[in-house]
Amino acid sequence: MKNELTKAELEILRMLWKLGSSTVRQVNDAINEEREVNYTSTLKLMQIMHEKGILQRDASQMKHVYKPAEAEDKTKESLLDNFVDTIYDGSPSKLVMQLMGGRKTSKQDLDAIKDMLRKLDGQ
Template identity: 40%
Template sequence: MIAPTESELSILGVLWEAGPLTVREVNDVLNRQSSGNGEKPIGYTTTLKIMQLMAEKGLVDRDVSNRSHVYSAAVAQERTQRNLLSRFVDRAFGGSRSELILRALGDGNATTDELQEIKKLIEKLEQDGTE
């Protein structure tokens, strides 16, 4: 699977959340997100070019049956996240998932709800491993 760039991942995030959209609609969402972060607006033609390249790479599908082309994510969110995380863990943590978790939780910013969710996941993984 091709790893999406940061810009491509932003576009995929919009499509995963909203479903199929035109370039204009994706560009509008990206600009609403960037204005909330104090970033400068993204030009329509920039978004169009990135989405055209994404279609060539197989990251998005393009429906050309209407005048305005409608794009949808061609890759699953969970699969993409797993692929990116696996590559990140290999490169940044020498393949050690425990080092990643320790570093992520070591900053002390995890909420009580997040910690409870992590505990449940660990318990499930332990149960699945003993069956």
């Protein structure tokens, strides 16, 4: 997986994660529920993503079916690792401090974070 994806590529991946294996038409229709995009633009981008190895394509039927080449969790982990390395000098704590300092965090989220920290501390 390439560590840098365009906004449009991420949008297509997000739709495929949501829908599962899908045709270009299905992906395009889902994107059009959020914003207007031409079918040909979605088609071309999905073809490019296939060439780059981001998507896999089943061409055994008339309508090609696409799916992400990597699992959602693996892709997100790779993108996040690259982001932390690039923006926060590889320091997850700097990222967390930035997130916690700039947003109102719910008690439920804080409890989940505390539970995660307790589990990590117990390793």
